[in-house]
Amino acid sequence: MNDSLRCGIGLRQPHYAQLLDTLPPLAFVEVHSENFFGDGGAALAVLHEARGHYPVSLHGVGLSLGSAAGLDPWHLERLARLAERIEPDRVSDHASFARAPQRAGGPVLHANDLLPLAFTQASLDIMVRNVTQVQERLRRPILVENLSAYLAWAEQDMSEPEFFNALVRRSGCGLLLDVNNLVVNALNERAGDAVASACAWVDAIDAGAVGEIHLAGYVDMGDIVIDDHGSRVHEPVWQVYRHALARLGPRPTLVEWDTDLPTLDVLLDEAQRAEQIA
Numbered sequence: 001m002n003d004s005l006r007c008g009i010g011l012r013q014p015h016y017a018q019l020l021d022t023l024p025p026l027a028f029v030e031v032h033s034e035n036f037f038g039d040g041g042a043a044l045a046v047l048h049e050a051r052g053h054y055p056v057s058l059h060g061v062g063l064s065l066g067s068a069a070g071l072d073p074w075h076l077e078r079l080a081r082l083a084e085r086i087e088p089d090r091v092s093d094h095a096s097f098a099r100a101p102q103r104a105g106g107p108v109l110h111a112n113d114l115l116p117l118a119f120t121q122a123s124l125d126i127m128v129r130n131v132t133q134v135q136e137r138l139r140r141p142i143l144v145e146n147l148s149a150y151l152a153w154a155e156q157d158m159s160e161p162e163f164f165n166a167l168v169r170r171s172g173c174g175l176l177l178d179v180n181n182l183v184v185n186a187l188n189e190r191a192g193d194a195v196a197s198a199c200a201w202v203d204a205i206d207a208g209a210v211g212e213i214h215l216a217g218y219v220d221m222g223d224i225v226i227d228d229h230g231s232r233v234h235e236p237v238w239q240v241y242r243h244a245l246a247r248l249g250p251r252p253t254l255v256e257w258d259t260d261l262p263t264l265d266v267l268l269d270e271a272q273r274a275e276q277i278a
Helices: 014-024 042-051 072-086 119-136 160-171 179-190 194-206 235-248 264-277
Strands: 009-010 029-032 057-060 088-094 097-101 108-115 143-145 174-178 210-214 254-255
Touching: 009 097, 009 264, 014 042, 014 264, 029 210, 042 072, 057 072, 072 119, 108 254, 119 160, 143 210, 160 174, 160 194, 174 179, 179 194, 179 210, 179 235, 194 235, 235 264, 254 264
Parallel strands: 009 029, 009 254, 029 057, 057 088, 088 143, 143 174, 174 210, 210 254
Antiparallel strands: 097 108
């Protein structure tokens, strides 16, 4: 593998055979952790084969790191077993919550979504506790991703970058910087110059904390912009990515594409464009 490469792609089922037959030059592949929680089967066999050719990044959507109800022990144990099997370069999840009691003292429900946090001291304390628990079980630091959020809480003790800087200092985790999410949020906030707003977010974060960058496409519905991972990366996202690399230096970068999957060649072309910038 060429050590000078920085960029990878998400490994998705329609591309399994072609990617493993052709082994295109990539810095790494990333998979959604929860799709490989089983103890066997074809999918896990494919991931083992891919691991023989590429470094792997495990990216989760279900840890619910911001949940006051705590982590799901079954989920954490499955993630730990997967990490022991695959020995990934990086493990990541989101600054969000999905678990909450249906009522006080009632059963905990798990929503199939990434719900945004209030950037308060109480939320930060919960995140630090949960991230620390994950890192102690995995015996390694994880990366936490900033969210594309479609609502915000009235309560706020700090800005989002201040929240992440404090999380990194207190827990020892790193940041997975999703540039597309920054642009989507700026567009939905009607920030005026969305690129400038997203770049200011990048400037406010502790540069040494960023361990991976995500790029993706979004769809503009007119009254709202949706982070759908279903198209090529938009030009404003490329602009913020260039700014991020200028400030942060080279970072492992993933092109995410999860809906309306294109042919592998299109996805590799996007990764190549990112590689040329990196």
